[in-house]
Amino acid sequence: MKTLLVIGYVWPEPKSSAAGSRMMQLLNGFQQAGYQIHYASPAEFSAHAEDLSDYGITSSSIELNSSSFDQFLLEQKPAAVMFDRFMMEEQFGWRVEKHCPDALRILDTEDLHCLRHARHQACKAGASIQKTLNISNEFLYSDLAKREIASILRCDLSLMISEAEMRLLTERFNVPSEIIHYIPFFRPIPNDSLWLDFEERQHFVSIGNFRHEPNWNAVRYLKENIWPAIRKKLPDAELHVYGAYPPKKATQLHNEKQGFLVKGWAEDAYEVVSNARVLLAPLRFGAGLKGKLVDAAECGTPAVTSSIGAEGMYQNHIPVLIEDTADAFAECAVSLYQDQQRWKTLQNECLPMIKERFDEAQHIQEFLNRLADQEQNLSQYRLTNFTGAMLRHHSMKSTQYMAQWIEAKNKL
Template sequence: MNKTKLGIKKEPALGHKKLLVLGYVWPEPNSSAAGSHMLSLIQFFLNQGYQITYASPAQRGEHKIDLTQLGVEEVPIQLNSCSFDELLITLNPDTVLFDRFMLEEQFGWRVTKHCPNAIKILDTEDLHCLRQARQAAFKRHQKHKDRPFTLDDLHCDVAKREIAAIFRCDLTLVISDYEIDLLQEHFKVPEQLLFHCPFMLEMNTHSASGIDYQDRQYFISIGNFRHEPNWDAVLWLKQSIWPLIRQQLPKAELHIYGAYPPPKATQLHNPKQGFLVKGWAEDAKQVMENAKVCLAPLRFGAGIKGKLAEAMWCGTPNVTTNLGMEGMHMGKPWPGYITELTHSIDLKQHAKDFAVKAVELYQNQTSWQQYQSLGYELLIANFDKELIQQKLASRLNSIGLGLIKHRNDNFIGQMLQHHHLKSTQYMSQWIEAKNKLI
């Protein structure tokens, strides 16, 4: 992957600070918003003068970028292996970044044991407990017409694991302001352990799209097929929403893009219906910029949506649900139409509402142009890389200068760290010993 194409510049090292990133996956910025966000964080630490090692136990995907082009060392690691201890001792990092709570669970105790003075940062990407609880509630309601999602659904094992990991770390990066509020108000996580870190976009390089309304022809939906909310959105489009749109716009096309489409997705491809499953887009911005309207009918999920940020960047207004725009508008007018998805509304009626708004936006040039301008304004207000990175650098510097007090003020974290160190350490060592006998 060409690093110039990614809009990333390799910066010279400014110091000798060391960062170890423990990745849940190898970054694929052209496949998912999580990959793009991780790449932004890597660029931030490079600009701060860090020497970076990216380590992951995951298999390398076909769309993985080559981090070595940026001067980042890539190291494959194993679960439940003392070889990771040797890596820690050799690197002796000043900072460790865990990519999602599962990596903190697996490797956090080893970091605490061998690098007790390293600042530990957790990047949530989205709150997994919120996404999974919403998905379970939606599926339950769809099947049994049971009660809707409530905050009581968050009192599950995933939440207990995820919140514990947040307390054990010195700082947690949270991508959504809604999730910041949820963590503070519902789970009582102290403000000093959290940092609101949405998408960091190069707004100083952004320019308005040169492709006008009349030159755009199709609807678009885009998202990694391995992400369950995206797959559910595609199915809902196919089964309920798109037929209603085609009744009013019989020549319209919907182009479906996304990495790793399974056979069950490609089988939905139907040119006669204008439902075109395109799969992987090598240049997502190009296909987005040529689309007239972005459709994101998300019925569950968490975090914020890369597809909608990309649509705004490309000057493509959108139609989405209240869950789709959650955590993104931050009080600013939304650059498109929103349908309110609640369990009190019939899904057939919601599909009709979504289709009506999609057709209206597709046909109304005046509204379309107004929403395009609002999209540019929202990006500048909420996702300016320079402003976010200045705040993040300041927070990390403050934590580093007062790390002992910062940790002493987090007694719950110390308590969880103590028990986690014992229980997880012994379980991991037992698995390691067992593996040696196989």
């Protein structure tokens, strides 16, 4: 059986973040493609991390800037290596190139870090959400972008979670479409007969890992700019704020008199989203797809979000309201919370949206087909990606020498 080595930036935590959930989906997809998976990471193991052995996946801890990884590679002899985010490709890619030159090199971008960073900088500079959405080259063409795009070009295939980001890569960075593949979150078709009705639900909900800066920014934006207007018109309403790893500065926002309740970790995210009447996601910057909005649709929970939150998410069926100013966002939230007919209209869009955009069977089959094609025609794909070969020749050398220098320094 062929082996896939996954070099993880972190250990997967599907209950903590959409990134962790997506990683588990990808691992399942590779298993369906016939791969035996070995997951390795230099990160410290977390108490919330998934037990990969339950899924027939072996795991190892590895070291940064250590030649011990070279021997590890020779023992594993992987047919394919997937780097979890471009930082892992930068760190370990040259070693894979040296010791396993015929292995298929795959990059899971998660989301485009350079895009998220650029939008964050634009937001801090006072740009509107629309200007942040349509980011200018002034913010986009950063050193981080140069690193990330170089990593994408060095790999044989990069997995993209957002079609909007694929367009940005091909149109703004001239990345060949042949080396990128769209694979979003995917879900089994939910049973809508289990969804609670309008009258059975109460309160608003917000959810997202607090370590993810766009989520933390959104919580503060809710607290300072949106929730007071909602609470003024709905004095008995509550906002329940959930998310993994809440810092003290987040829990200090908890205020029962204001109905702003910071709940922290949610053992079952689907349960808390299913019981809420409306999900609020006023994201002001970010990239990729928003797992919280996919979860909301899966639970039949209408939402209010921003243009940033909605980017790449919807096509013909839209189970959310989209507003980009605090006042308009609050007004929509109040209206949706009170208007049963409008709420039901949006809920009826949830199931068709999941089927249209995130159908598990469709995306896994497309992924399996792409993997098979990439494996069978790897030499030809590499011949057509001269820029990637050039980057591996030059930039990998600098990364290699830096890693060897750090290793030598650590031995002193």
